[in-house]
Amino acid sequence: EAGKERLREINKQLSALTIQFNNNVLAETNNYKLVIDNEADLAGLPQSVISAAAEAATAAGEEGKWVFTLHKPSWIPFLQYADNRDLREKLYKAMYMRGNNDNEFDNKALISEIVNLRLERSKLLGYKNFAAYALEERMAKNQENVYKLLNDVWAYALPQAKKEAAELQAIADREGANIELASWDWWYYTEKLRQEKYNLNEEELRPYFKMENVREGVFMVANKLYGLNFKKLDSIPVYNPEVDVYEVTDADGSHIALFYTDYFPRAGKRAGAWMSSFRKQSTRDGEDIRPIVYNVGNFTKPLADTPSLLSLDDVETLFHEFGHALHGMLSRVTYHGLSGTSVARDFVELPSQIMEHWAFKPEVLKMYARHYDTGEAIPDELIGKIEASGKFNMGFITTEFVAAALLDMDYHTQTEEQQYDVNAFEKASMDKIGLIDQIIPRYKSTYYSHIFSNPEGYASGYYSYLWSEVLDADAFQAFAEKGIFDQETARLFREYVLSKGNTEDPMELYKKFRGAEPDPVYLLKNRGFIE
Ligand SMILES: [Zn+2]
Numbered sequence: 001e002a003g004k005e006r007l008r009e010i011n012k013q014l015s016a017l018t019i020q021f022n023n024n025v026l027a028e029t030n031n032y033k034l035v036i037d038n039e040a041d042l043a044g045l046p047q048s049v050i051s052a053a054a055e056a057a058t059a060a061g062e063e064g065k066w067v068f069t070l071h072k073p074s075w076i077p078f079l080q081y082a083d084n085r086d087l088r089e090k091l092y093k094a095m096y097m098r099g100n101n102d103n104e105f106d107n108k109a110l111i112s113e114i115v116n117l118r119l120e121r122s123k124l125l126g127y128k129n130f131a132a133y134a135l136e137e138r139m140a141k142n143q144e145n146v147y148k149l150l151n152d153v154w155a156y157a158l159p160q161a162k163k164e165a166a167e168l169q170a171i172a173d174r175e176g177a178n179i180e181l182a183s184w185d186w187w188y189y190t191e192k193l194r195q196e197k198y199n200l201n202e203e204e205l206r207p208y209f210k211m212e213n214v215r216e217g218v219f220m221v222a223n224k225l226y227g228l229n230f231k232k233l234d235s236i237p238v239y240n241p242e243v244d245v246y247e248v249t250d251a252d253g254s255h256i257a258l259f260y261t262d263y264f265p266r267a268g269k270r271a272g273a274w275m276s277s278f279r280k281q282s283t284r285d286g287e288d289i290r291p292i293v294y295n296v297g298n299f300t301k302p303l304a305d306t307p308s309l310l311s312l313d314d315v316e317t318l319f320h321e322f323g324h325a326l327h328g329m330l331s332r333v334t335y336h337g338l339s340g341t342s343v344a345r346d347f348v349e350l351p352s353q354i355m356e357h358w359a360f361k362p363e364v365l366k367m368y369a370r371h372y373d374t375g376e377a378i379p380d381e382l383i384g385k386i387e388a389s390g391k392f393n394m395g396f397i398t399t400e401f402v403a404a405a406l407l408d409m410d411y412h413t414q415t416e417e418q419q420y421d422v423n424a425f426e427k428a429s430m431d432k433i434g435l436i437d438q439i440i441p442r443y444k445s446t447y448y449s450h451i452f453s454n455p456e457g458y459a460s461g462y463y464s465y466l467w468s469e470v471l472d473a474d475a476f477q478a479f480a481e482k483g484i485f486d487q488e489t490a491r492l493f494r495e496y497v498l499s500k501g502n503t504e505d506p507m508e509l510y511k512k513f514r515g516a517e518p519d520p521v522y523l524l525k526n527r528g529f530i531e
Pocket residue numbers: 320324349352
């Protein structure tokens with residue numbers, strides 16, 4: 001009974017502490033502005049980025065200046081293109097020091113408390129640590145399996161990242177920059193390398209990725225795979241004029257779901273992209289209650305004279321979140337608690353990540369990537385460049401991800417409560433795996449919202465994206481072998497993955513779809529680590 005009382009107390013504390021963590025990240029993200037009033041400091045930036053910064057300045061009451069923020073659509077282009085190295089450093093440091101500034105929004109003490117409370121709670125429930133508690137119901141089952149996957153991939157990723165760093169350094173040297181490559185230089189020289197290797201400038205691609213066209217594209221993919229149809233409804237009230245609603249029907253015309261999209265940043269809106277539902281699918285008294293699902297994003301906003309033109313990253317995210325939406329919409333189960341995306345955390349990214357595979361396939365691009373102004377389909381030359389550059393920078397992308405996933409595991413496999421010196425713990429964790437100075441983990445502890453902004457959230461679960469990628473790479477291979485719109489493969493995927501929710505063991509479901517357990521080799525191939 002004393003134990004129960006203590007559990008209640010811990011839950012209450014975790015809830016309060018994680019809310020505070022989240023609020024601190026929000027405050028640190030929103031409070032910061034890099035205000036530029038000297039036009040020379042904009043050198044290197046594309047016009048679209050400058051225009052967006054000017055609009056941001058006006059909105060912030062800094063008319064006539066340029067404002068950059070710690071929101072990704074703002075800081076990433078600045079890091080990619082701004083010639084002014086000092087300002088790149090300043091903005092990047094502001095980004096990665098969030099929650100670590102020893103001010104009222106500092107998150108270090110909260111992290112220590114959260115990690116310790118999770119451990120205490122897990123022990124009260126009979127587990128040796130939080131990871132053991134969290135992983136029991138996942139596909140991975142235990143920490144050994146998680147570390148094995150992460151370390152296996154790390155062994156390919158880190159050497160690749162070092163090779164990339166050397167290539168970037170070589171460009172800087174050749175340009176006579178006289179610098180030692182630092183983390184705030186990575187994006188900048190990566191853009192130059194991308195340009196050099198593929199003659200590909202992300203900005204020249206954007207006109208082909210108007211948000212409305214991309215959304216139409218993902219609908220077409222769902223139509224070709226599953227026979228779904230999407231009809232825009234103007235009669236349904238929405239909570240903001242930027243929101244659109246669609247009725248989704250099956251091949252036979254029967255109602256499947258309502259689907260909402262809410263794709264642009266607004267003041268007060270949470271950053272990132274996600275799927276959720278107003279109503280989950282379930283069956284009540286024999287009646288199939290169909291779901292109401294939404295996708296939220298923070299994609300590049302339309303400007304006064306241009307529509308919303310997405311980056312490749314945005315496009316991938318839109319397809320990804322739509323995959324979650326399909327998982328919610330195609331659910332056919334009895335209990336809403338087992339419905340749609342209510343599945344193991346390391347299984348839930350399979351339906352979303354597999355959708356990303358279709359986004360940039362040439363025949364799919366031909367369907368939706370049309371110039372917003374001329375209506376011209378994306379030229380083969382650009383498609384070729386997108387394909388060729390698909391594995392570009394993969395050492396970096398994988399390294400920053402796996403570093404963050406390992407950091408998460410390192411916190412949550414501790415078996416003793418302790419006073420954490422968060423910066424020292426993080427450094428030790430990264431030193432242990434030999435992370436290079438030019439790369440920081442995708443999330444540093446003090447703004448690692450995935451693992452610290454919810455009582456449980458993705459704690460001991462950030463690895464899930466990679467785990468799911470083993471699945472999605474292997475699953476897409478089934479399509480690749482038979483044709484990317486192969487109807488029988490699509491039927492099996494819908495039947496055993498998209499419609500079953502959490503009603504059966506995920507590995508059993510997967511095997512029913514694929515006929516075998518997933519083979520990690522396709523992940524390594526997709527990332528270009530092996531031939
Ligand atoms: Zn996802």
